[in-house]
Amino acid sequence: MSQKRVVLERRKQRELVELAMEKSGSCSKLSKSLKISSHYLSNEIRNGKRTVTLQTYRKLCRIAGKSYDGYIKNVLHEDWGRFKGAENSPRTKAKKVERIKHSPELAEMIGIILGDGNIYRKQYALRICGNIKDEEDYLLGHVNGLFHKVFGADLKQYYHRRMNEIILYTYSKFVVSNLEFYGLVSGDKLKNDVRIPSWIMNQRGYIIPCLRGLFDTDGSVFFSKGKLKIELYSAIPGLQHTVERAMRRLGFSSSWKNANKRAQTYGIYSRSDVRMFINTIGFNNPKHKAKCLNCPDGVVV
Numbered sequence: 001m002s003q004k005r006v007v008l009e010r011r012k013q014r015e016l017v018e019l020a021m022e023k024s025g026s027c028s029k030l031s032k033s034l035k036i037s038s039h040y041l042s043n044e045i046r047n048g049k050r051t052v053t054l055q056t057y058r059k060l061c062r063i064a065g066k067s068y069d070g071y072i073k074n075v076l077h078e079d080w081g082r083f084k085g086a087e088n089s090p091r092t093k094a095k096k097v098e099r100i101k102h103s104p105e106l107a108e109m110i111g112i113i114l115g116d117g118n119i120y121r122k123q124y125a126l127r128i129c130g131n132i133k134d135e136e137d138y139l140l141g142h143v144n145g146l147f148h149k150v151f152g153a154d155l156k157q158y159y160h161r162r163m164n165e166i167i168l169y170t171y172s173k174f175v176v177s178n179l180e181f182y183g184l185v186s187g188d189k190l191k192n193d194v195r196i197p198s199w200i201m202n203q204r205g206y207i208i209p210c211l212r213g214l215f216d217t218d219g220s221v222f223f224s225k226g227k228l229k230i231e232l233y234s235a236i237p238g239l240q241h242t243v244e245r246a247m248r249r250l251g252f253s254s255s256w257k258n259a260n261k262r263a264q265t266y267g268i269y270s271r272s273d274v275r276m277f278i279n280t281i282g283f284n285n286p287k288h289k290a291k292c293l294n295c296p297d298g299v300v301v
Contacts, residue, residue: 004116004218004233006057010048012071017046019064034059035133036164054233055131055220072262097177102199105150106182107206108284111213112143113184114194114239121186124176127169130217132159134287136166138216142284143168151175195238196246207246208281214243216285221292228274228292235263250280 008016017030024030031038034056036045044050052060061067100106113119117128130139144155147168153175155168180186183197200206219232234240240256243266247254252273256264268277283289 004054005051006054007051007073008048008057008068009071009073012068013048013052014046016060016064016066016068017041019066020060023063023065030063033063053131058220058233067258069258069263097174099181100150100178102182102206103150104205104209105146107200108209108213109146109150110179110182110184110197110200111210111215112146112217113179113213114189114196114210115214115217115219117217118189119176119179119184119186121176121180123171124173125169125171126155126175126179127167128155128217129165129167132161132164132166135285138285138287139166139168151178189239190236193238194236196242201242201246204249207249211243211246211250212281212284215281216283216288219288221283221288223291227269227271230268230274230277232266233263234266240264240266251276 021027021030024033027038027042031041034041036056040050045052045056057068112128113126116130117126119126128139128143130136140157147153147155151172151174153170153172155170158167158169159165160167176186183199185192185194196207196210200210215230215232218234219230221228221230223229232243234243234256244254244256247266252268254266254268254273256266258265268274278292283292
């Protein structure tokens with residue numbers, strides 16, 4: 001899933017980690033399950049010095065056998081210090097901005113940014129982040145290739161190895177101005193209550209690639225009792241509303257569930273809906289595609 005970070009009450013974060021350790025048998029075993037170092041788990045995460053990624057939080061809850069959604073204080077995209085520091089730097093000289101044409105590729109790009117990206121108007125900055133281990137190929141291959149097709153340029157890369165993140169970024173008035181023109185909002189997506197832009201919602205040919213980009217970045221694919229399931233997690237009401245409307249236009253009947261005051265999950269669980277999702281929307285993210293191809297109940301056709 002995306003590199004959204006879950007901010008829990010500190011004492012509850014400690015309680016969750018310790019309960020998961022107890023269920024796993026040891027800190028070492030739990031750290032292997034989470035694919036993070038035992039030192040980082042026991043000293044940084046358990047003591048509340050660091051927030052946890054949404055993916056790690058959900059694994060902890062599954063291992064602990066208990067949901068801590070009620071203790072979530074916030075769900076954030078981790079801000080990259082380079083962008084924070086850049087806010088005081090001088091802006092480039094104003095230029096006339098050429099408008100690109102809307103396209104299925106632009107719709108998918110917007111879905112990707114709604115999932116794991118942000119734009120910053122002050123510095124004309126765009127960033128998209130993911131996990132180094134299982135999303136590097138997707139970001140450097142598909143996402144950068146898609147960006148090049150839409151904007152005629154490549155994204156730069158930054159490796160935040162301590163957080164196991166890879167960040168694609170660019171500073172471009174041309175890029176950010178066009179993304180704003182086509183419906184994205186600068187800054188904090190939760191505060192701005194972002195949503196799928198209306199020009200995408202009005203055409204099936206744009207809805208499908210936009211949802212693909214969103215599920216590629218913010219979605220999760222997993223097996224439960226031998227069956228493939230797909231989920232999308234969001235704390236943004238506007239995005240929840242437009243995703244559900246878009247999915248209904250494609251024939252899906254699921255609703256957002258497991259709600260608390262801050263976040264909800266959109267689940268695609270039935271065999272028929274999973275089959276329809278794969279055949280209608282599908283994935284471009286290799287880590288999701290691999291799970292679909294290896295599905296034990298033969299859902300892929």
